Amino acid sequence: MPKTSKQKLEKPTWLKYSEKEVKDIVAKLANEELTAEKIGLILRDQYGIPKISIYGMSMKEAMAEKFEEPTTKNLDEKLKKIIEHYKKNKQDKRAERSLIITKAKFKKRSDYQEMKK
Known part of the structure; x- marks a missing residue:
């Protein structure tokens, strides 16, 4: 090819x-x-x-x-919104999964920034 x-x-x-x-x-x-x-x-x-x-x-x-490198600020705001929603709607499985994924992204990004310093 x-x-x-x-x-x-x-x-x-x-x-x-x-x-x-x-x-x-x-x-x-x-x-x-x-x-x-x-x-x-x-x-x-x-x-x-x-x-x-x-x-x-x-x-x-x-x-x-x-220019600023992407920070955890945006993810932190998103995480707060998802947590607030999930507290009100415990039956929402999609929100639960979104919460898990966003927490993982947040941890990954913060670990990267600590390593970079």
Whole structure:
């Protein structure tokens, strides 16, 4: 079977934003304390930019000093919501499983961050 090469990401002709404009948009959104994930969603939904890698940069590069590695903050908030729901609805097996999975993700992420320090 022949090897296939990766498709090169090319900027679509209908995309009207330049690299500098995208960096400015990302900087503005980063100043609003948004995470990299949320910035990516906003770029896709509101500005029509499918991937920032089309411009030859990563989100980390575009955000510059504002970039933060993913933390346990989001998982902690999700965990609190699931626990609160599960306390009210003990019969909810889906919530029970979600609680187990989220706790495991939380532990995995926190262990990784401790190891990285």
